[in-house]
Amino acid sequence: MDDKGYTITPMAFLLIIPVIIFAVAFGDIVNEINQFSTITIGSDVTGGTVSSIYSSISNGAGDAGRYAAYKATRETIDQQNFLSNSKARVRDIATEQLNAHVIDVCRKLSNETGRDIYINNVHIPANSTNQTFNHTFKPEDIKVEQVDGYGNADPYGFYVVVKAGVPIKVVQNDQVFEGTLPEIRGYAPIQGLEDPYIWIKSKFRTRNAIYQYPYYEESNYEGKKDDYHFADNVTIEDNLIQNLQFCLNGTDNPENYTPMSYYFPNPNGLNFFERLQGGQISGEPAGSRISTFVIGDPLSDIYRNAKISKIDVDYYNDPPVNGTEIFLGSGNTAKQFRDPSGSIFYLSSYYKTFFGLLNSYENNVP
Numbered sequence: 001m002d003d004k005g006y007t008i009t010p011m012a013f014l015l016i017i018p019v020i021i022f023a024v025a026f027g028d029i030v031n032e033i034n035q036f037s038t039i040t041i042g043s044d045v046t047g048g049t050v051s052s053i054y055s056s057i058s059n060g061a062g063d064a065g066r067y068a069a070y071k072a073t074r075e076t077i078d079q080q081n082f083l084s085n086s087k088a089r090v091r092d093i094a095t096e097q098l099n100a101h102v103i104d105v106c107r108k109l110s111n112e113t114g115r116d117i118y119i120n121n122v123h124i125p126a127n128s129t130n131q132t133f134n135h136t137f138k139p140e141d142i143k144v145e146q147v148d149g150y151g152n153a154d155p156y157g158f159y160v161v162v163k164a165g166v167p168i169k170v171v172q173n174d175q176v177f178e179g180t181l182p183e184i185r186g187y188a189p190i191q192g193l194e195d196p197y198i199w200i201k202s203k204f205r206t207r208n209a210i211y212q213y214p215y216y217e218e219s220n221y222e223g224k225k226d227d228y229h230f231a232d233n234v235t236i237e238d239n240l241i242q243n244l245q246f247c248l249n250g251t252d253n254p255e256n257y258t259p260m261s262y263y264f265p266n267p268n269g270l271n272f273f274e275r276l277q278g279g280q281i282s283g284e285p286a287g288s289r290i291s292t293f294v295i296g297d298p299l300s301d302i303y304r305n306a307k308i309s310k311i312d313v314d315y316y317n318d319p320p321v322n323g324t325e326i327f328l329g330s331g332n333t334a335k336q337f338r339d340p341s342g343s344i345f346y347l348s349s350y351y352k353t354f355f356g357l358l359n360s361y362e363n364n365v366p
Contacts (some may be wrong), residue, residue, distance in 0.1 A: 046177050049113050049170050053106065054184065057162060060101035061094070061186025065144065065160035068093035069190055072276055076183055076196035080204060082278030087144055090273065094160045094188075095142045103136060118169040146271055146288035149185060151285030155265050156212050157189040158272060190272045192254065195292070197275035201316040202298040210272075211253045213262035215243045227356070228264060234361045236328050239335050241361070248293055249340045259295045259340035266291035269313055296341040309348035310339070323347045327360040334360065360363075 054261045076083055083089050103124055106117045110126035117124050119136050146158045162184040170177040190210055215229040230244040250260035269291035272279050280285045280289075294315045297308075308315050309323030323346030325336040339345050347357065 044173060046113075046115060046170050046175055049109050049115050049117070050168070050177050052109055053102075053117070053119070053168065053170075054181070056105040057098070057102055057181070057184050058186055060098050060105070061162060061184060062188050063186070064094040064097035064101060064157060065090075065186055065188025067097050068144075068160075069158070069188055069193055069272065073193050073196050073335070075195065076085075076276050077199050080200060082200060083276050086273040086276035087281070088139075090158075090276070091142050091144045091160075092139055094144065095137055095139050098160070098162075099136045099140070114172055115221040116169075116171040118167070120166050120168075137162065137166070144273075146273070147285060149183075153285040155263075155271065155288050155290045156191055156210070160186045160188060164187075177194055193272075195275055196311065197270060197278065197316070198292070198294075200278070201312075202294075206294075206298045207294075208260055208292060209253070209255055210263050210292075211250065211255075211260075213247050213264040214244070215265050218265070225356075226265070230355050231357055231361075233330065236361065239328055239337060241328070241337055241357075242328070244337075244357070245340070248295065248345075261293040261295055263292045264288045265289070266311075266313070293339070293345075295339050296343050297346050307344075307346045309346055309351060311347065314348055314351070321348050324349070324352075324359065326352075326357060328361075330362045 020239055022116075071093050072083065072086065072090050075089075100120065104117065106124040107126055109115070110117050110124065120138070120141070122136050124136070141163055143161045143163065144158055145161065146155070147153050148159065162181060164181065164183040166181040168177075168179060168181055194211055195208045195210055198206055213228075215232075217227040217229060219226050230247065231241050233242040234240065235242070247262045247264065248259060250262055253260060253262070258349060265287070267286035268291055269289040270280060271288040271290065273286060274289070292312050294310045294312055299308075299315070300322075303320065306320065307323055307325075308320045314321035314323065325344055325346060327334040328337055329335055336344050351357075352359065
């Protein structure tokens with residue numbers, strides 16, 4: 001009987017027991033939740049570290065590629081000689097630069113998170129000035145190519161590709177992330193770099209930076225040709241063929257350096273790696289190749305007033321390819337079309353047809 005005069009029967013007492021048991025069990029659940037939260041937070045940090053490593057490799061690959069492209073270009077020009085294996089040279093420089101970037105990022109991540117980081121089975125310590133980790137990525141782990149992940153060629157940049165399968169491990173106490181990297185691609189633009197092919201082939205007299213001609217239109221329809229729009233507007237009295245003149249002059253290029261002809265897609269031209277090497281490389285996709293026009297006549301003292309086609313792969317061919325003029329107007333008043341330097345613009349019959357240019361224009365409409 002309680003102090004109010006109520007009797008607590010055996011059955012009523014039994015109803016109290018589960019409440020007491022539940023209270024004890026709830027205390028264990030709270031402890032387990034706390035432990036689980038600690039594990040979850042720890043795994044979130046580990047997962048975040050892995051994600052940061054992926055991002056740093058992707059971003060670093062593109063930066064390393066651009067750096068390698070610049071260094072290989074300067075090396076070619078400074079030595080006044082083409083590279084024997086341009087893709088291998090660009091890959092090696094990019095690998096070295098990517099290693100330096102990723103090691104620096106991983107050291108910082110290790111300091112910030114307390115995790116031990118291993119890439120390609122190489123431990124990257126948090127606090128060390130040791131510089132013996134240059135082989136985190138080996139050259140065989142990296143390739144460079146001018147196609148994206150879907151096989152589409154890019155004439156104005158290339159990809160530094162970290163091949164899939166490189167081991168990665170992030171460790172903290174009993175928590176371990178261990179796996180392999182997927183394929184990681186970083187894009188390296190080549191626009192703005194000086195063209196070593198033009199420099200060397202013109203006997204170190206002419207420079208040209210690679211910038212994209214903006215009016216080229218690629219056709220995606222079967223049977224329809226790509227359009228360069230070189231003769232959209234012809235003005236006889238001004239001796240003007242537009243946008244050919246625009247392309248030759250390099251109007252509005254970022255360096256504001258004129259004349260400096262733009263670069264346009266040409267399956268018979270040379271891509272970036274081929275320009276470092278001085279000729280076409282077997283197996284390179286035609287869609288990665290570009291050409292430009294030669295301004296002036298830098299080899300006039302060698303070929304003595306020869307009428308040489310002014311597209312780069314004709315002009316610097318051995319022997320060079322002959323070209324003919326383009327006339328504006330008719331009869332005795334017809335004028336020869338000239339480039340921004342005042343030189344007569346010659347072009348081979350093949351490329352006149354290829355670009356949709358005529359031998360002469362007598363009206364304002366092409």
